[in-house]
Amino acid sequence: MSRRLPVLLALSLLVPAALLGLSGPAAALDNGLASTPPMGWNDWNAFGCGVDEQLVEQTADAMVSSGMRDAGYRYVNIDDCWALPNRDAAGELVPDPAKFPHGIAALADHVHARGLKLGIYQDAGVHTCSKGGGFSGSLGHERQDAMRFAAWHVDYIKYDDCNVPADGQNVDSSIARYVAMRDALAEATAATGQTIVFSVCEKGDYGVPNSAWPGIGNLWRTTYDIHDNYGRMVWILHQNVALADLAGPNRWNDPDMLEVGNGGMTDVEYRSHFALWAEMAAPLIAGTDLRTMSPATREILTNRDLIAVDQDPLGAQGRPVTDGADGHWALSKPLADGSRAVTLFNETDAPATISTTAAQLGLAPSVDYQLRDLWTHTTTESAGTITDTLPAHGSASYRVTPSRWPSVGTPPHVAVGLTGVTDGIAGGTTVPATVTLVNDGRLPALFATVDLRLPDGWAAQPQQPAVVPAIPPGGSRTLAYQLVAAAPAAPLPTERLGVTAAYHGVFWTRTNTATFTQEVRRPTPVQPPYRTFAAVDPSVTARFGQLGGRFAIEAAGSDVSGANDQYGTVYLAKGAAQQGVATVRVAAQQARNAATKSGLVVRADLTRPGSSPGYVTLAVTPAKGVQLQWDADGNGQLDSVASATPPWSPSTPIWLRLTRNGTSFTGQYSADGGTWTTVAAITVPAATGSEDVGVFTTSHSKYVNGRSDFDSFTVD
Structure with a gap:
């Protein structure tokens, strides 16, 4: 996968936004329905066409019981394949009675009774996007369908653009199809009082620039579909991060739904996925089976510190402060209280130490800065530098706030990392490894003890005592080890190594910790004659x-x-x-x-x-x-x-x-x-x-x- 950003992003780091035609706030759809990015769930990523009434009802219940509703998730969205293939004699869309025996309005009542909102999918063409020709689209039926959705008390529509006539496969026609539904929804709201968020799902098939959508939809897809693999997620990051000038209240870049919990990425990658989407002020639409999600998935999806970043009322999308060309990212998002959300992201396949500064983030000079770790929910202080050693595909997220006075009672920010251990280590191999401790704070970190966690069968030979008396402000210390890898116990093992550093300080007695975890994939090659x-x-x-x-x-x-x-x-x-x-x-x-x-x-x-x-x-x-x-x-x-x-x-x-x-x-x-x-x-x-x-x-x-x-x- 390329480590290069698209040309637009590279230019945006060097050329004033006005010269790119992106200066100033974009005009927003004036319906007031998405002052912050929509949050909810959609069935497509996990279930495809396998949606039905029971799934939607059970998911709404799970959103309540899991704490997702209370964390901010509101929309329960039905995707494609909900209708019969053909309209009825009056030209109306008909819910599939085998899938939705009680109809959409009754389902909306169930969802609304739980303090949630119902969304539905439709298409601007003759048929929807699903395989086999799909189901009836809304082309030529925009007003009729908008009134039907309003009568069903639908709160959100995801509107795709597949299967359009040959003479409509161009920029102007695509925009016109979306304008027709936008206006139809406005008329339906005026007639019924039912408000409907409009999600544009035109993915670039006909060359429509993203800058066309802010006055048409509350959110718009900026890329082709996401897939549940790391490479695709990062490819989407590269496209969407360049579009920050378009985003703001009631107008949101949509890099597609979340894949968190679907199993194609590791938890480390899912945490990066979620953090990057929050940093980019993206809609947070979960796409997994919420009824059976793991505790790790629930922890990611209900991380209120990161959700607060995504939902910040200022509505700014995070921007890169380093260009990411080497796969090392630092993104900064201004927040309404004057702080900044920062996400450090290691796109590469090896551990990396990534740093940024308060000045790069856009913060004014201060005596020091409070760093709120958005994953551990703890606070440390920094003199102005933020450093983390991140595993392959890993990230770290902070809310950075200038201090009004020196943070005497707050421990310094210490980063710990492990280098030297890479994929491909054979059993019995001795590997020199180094633990590095970096102190970003104004005060020293004292009596740091290092705990090295190894897979079963591995051995560590420390080359010095695992205690560091002091790490000076702005300084670092290293500890050397000789690690002996165990023979693999199974084909294609993935093993986890970790480091925890516990340290104290001058003006506080409690122990603070910094951690690093790395996964190592070890080959066990297939041998001839196979x-x-x-x-x-x-x-x-x-x-x-x-x-x-x-x-x-x-x-x-x-x-x-x-x-x-x-x-x-x-x-x-x-x-x-x-x-x-x-x-x-x-x-x-x-x-x-x-x-x-x-x-x-x-x-x-x-x-x-x-x-x-x-x-x-x-x-x-x-x-x-x-x-x-x-x-x-x-x-x-x-x-x-x-x-x-x-x-x-x-x-x-x-x-x-x-x-x-x-x-x-x-x-x-x-x-x-x-x-x-x-x-x-x-x-x-x-x-x-x-x-x-x-x-x-x-x-x-x-x-x-x-x-x-x-x-x-x-x-x-």
């Missing part, structure tokens, strides 16, 4: 590992059915003779989707997805049982399926066995590898010679890796 191959989207990278007879695959993939032929595989080239048996135990499977698949695969050539014939898979899924799929017509695509549900929970671990006799295949499963149940016996006419055979996984998410672990793979 080979690896990934048929995945170029935006994601598959990983493969082997440790003895165990294998691990991390791979994305929309599916292996039909033209959606994406997977990661460890295989034996031409290992499946005309007669033989392949067996494996699927030991673990990351459930990215109900139809995530992991198991055995046979094909003439596994490196030719979409076309190679003789194709058979036998896989376990998280919620759809064991599936045997095959290419019945010889075109190299899976077009037939047989399924079976084990009498126990159809999840891993599970044994799978695929038996071949010429063009005949039999798929079976077992709980113990001894007693087998047949899924089906099939014929694959194109399986005419020796074929590749291996283990595979497809996450059923095009842009998000899922992990599967296998053992006892044999081919007889």
Whole structure:
């Protein structure tokens, strides 16, 4: 991924905004409905077309019980696929009665009764954006649909721009479609009193500049869709951070919904995602299953210190004070009380120390500055420099406030970091590592003790006592270690190292702490005769590992059915003779989707997805049982399926066995590898010679890796 910012951002750091046509506040949609960025939830990122009344009602309840409503989240938004494909005889949109048996108005009542608001999705074209032609769009029905939404007491509309006529695929026509709905919503409000936030979801398909939207929508998408992977999130940052001049009360740049909690990124990356969106005054629209979110996800989404930054009434979007060209970012956001919110972000794949100053943040000189850590919710003091050592993809966020008098009773800001430990360390390797302590305060930090936390089996040999008597103001101290890495206990391990520094000061007795945590990904390469191959989207990278007879695959993939032929595989080239048996135990499977698949695969050539014939898979899924799929017509695509549900929970671990006799295949499963149940016996006419055979996984998410672990793979 490029470490370079878009040209617009690079220019904005060097050229006055007036010369870019971005000076002065942009004209806002004068409806007063989004004085701060909207906060809420949308079903699309986690559920796609799988939305229904029960999900929305349960999510509204979860927003209350989880504390999200009290933290500021208000909108419960239904995305695409809520309606029947066609309008009724009167030309009205009709909620799908199977999904919404009580209708949208009753659902709005349920949501409103909980102190929340209801949002809905619609499209400016002939059909919506979902696959297969979508559902009826609003083109030519703007006033009718706006009145219907108002009658249903809808409070928010997300308005897409797909499937427009060929003569409407240009800037002027796209703007006109949105103006038509904006005006229709205003008329509906005047007629009914129902106010509706207008979210523009035109993503740049027709070249409309972002500067066109402030007078049309309360918020507008600035990029194409987000995906639940780190690279995509950072790409969106690069686009959206350049647009600060457009943002303000009732007019917000929208870098798309949050992916926090969906599993494609680490918690470190999700914290950066959330902090960056708050710094950029972005709408905070959660996109995960709130009914089952983890404590870590809840902690991120309900972080009130960061939410206060996002919702600050001044309405400023944070700007970079360092250009980020090296992947090291410092962003500053002015706040209404005169303080600044600062986010330090390490975009790179290695730990980095990042610093900024109060002057760079735009603050006037002061005797010192109070630093409110927006994650630990503690306060330290700084003489004017803010330093943090951040792990790969990590961030730190502070509210920086000038002090009216010296902060004698506040501990100095101390940063601790660990360098020298990188991905790729082999077992038994000795690694020189350094712990660095930096004091940004006006006063010394005294009697600092360092606690090094290592993965199981690792050893540390300190080269000096782990106590630092004093770290002077503006100074630093280092401690050297020799670390010995343990042999990996599993293929493709990710291990966590941490450092905690506890210190005291001159005028306070309590202990203050600084922490640093780093994840290390260790390779366990797949060995011959096994080979690896990934048929995945170029935006994601598959990983493969082997440790003895165990294998691990991390791979994305929309599916292996039909033209959606994406997977990661460890295989034996031409290992499946005309007669033989392949067996494996699927030991673990990351459930990215109900139809995530992991198991055995046979094909003439596994490196030719979409076309190679003789194709058979036998896989376990998280919620759809064991599936045997095959290419019945010889075109190299899976077009037939047989399924079976084990009498126990159809999840891993599970044994799978695929038996071949010429063009005949039999798929079976077992709980113990001894007693087998047949899924089906099939014929694959194109399986005419020796074929590749291996283990595979497809996450059923095009842009998000899922992990599967296998053992006892044999081919007889």
